[in-house]
Amino acid sequence: xxxxxxxxxxxxxxxxxxxxxxxxxxxxxxxxxxxxxxxxxxxxxxxxxxxxxxxxxxxxxxxxxxxxxxxxxxxxxxxxxxxxxxxxxxxxxxxxxxxxxxxxxxxxxxxxxxxxxxxxxxxxxxxxxxxxxxxxxxxxxxxxxxxxxxxxxxxxxxxxxxxxxxxxxxxxxxxxxxxxxxxxxxxxxxxxxxxxxxxxxxxxxxxxxxxxxxxxxxxxxxxxxxxxxx
Numbered sequence: 001x002x003x004x005x006x007x008x009x010x011x012x013x014x015x016x017x018x019x020x021x022x023x024x025x026x027x028x029x030x031x032x033x034x035x036x037x038x039x040x041x042x043x044x045x046x047x048x049x050x051x052x053x054x055x056x057x058x059x060x061x062x063x064x065x066x067x068x069x070x071x072x073x074x075x076x077x078x079x080x081x082x083x084x085x086x087x088x089x090x091x092x093x094x095x096x097x098x099x100x101x102x103x104x105x106x107x108x109x110x111x112x113x114x115x116x117x118x119x120x121x122x123x124x125x126x127x128x129x130x131x132x133x134x135x136x137x138x139x140x141x142x143x144x145x146x147x148x149x150x151x152x153x154x155x156x157x158x159x160x161x162x163x164x165x166x167x168x169x170x171x172x173x174x175x176x177x178x179x180x181x182x183x184x185x186x187x188x189x190x191x192x193x194x195x196x197x198x199x200x201x202x203x204x205x206x207x208x209x210x211x212x213x214x215x216x217x218x219x220x221x222x223x224x225x226x227x228x229x230x
Contacts, residue, residue: 051207067128071097133181162189
């Protein structure tokens, strides 16, 4: 990384922060019990995949992209003429998003955010249902962000899993960050959580090995297509 890049992004050695720079190699989530999950770092820096496009096609603006990373989804939406804002707790993610033409705030989803109760679509993709290690708390919070007829678009684990865990980012050079709470949720678990929180599953679909669902407040009228695809 050049001196100018150091000044823009910071010179820290946290594996997640380093992974936000293109070409930095593999990054994993290391669970406290020793298991390791490969993170889709390459996807963060590329143009939207076919699976991503199935999400973009279901987005009605304004859109809030929670845990936006380098901002590929919110930038793609802006290019389609759909207003989208990213939020991420990593300053480097925000710097990259804005440098590439996106809009983003360095903020937690649990902080005060613009246009609360006014977002038509909130995105939780790339495993971001795990943020905070409390899917119920996260979905409850996101439910307060969307408009009455808005929707949450959630990517879930392709396996039938419901796991609250402690993880840290780790790279192949042996660098690791601090442990933090995380969660993994499959489709059936998402259905159970959604029902508990008075959400309806308005749509669900798969694309390749990735699985998604759209949640709406029970009793709302959604513009999301009533289609289940595979």
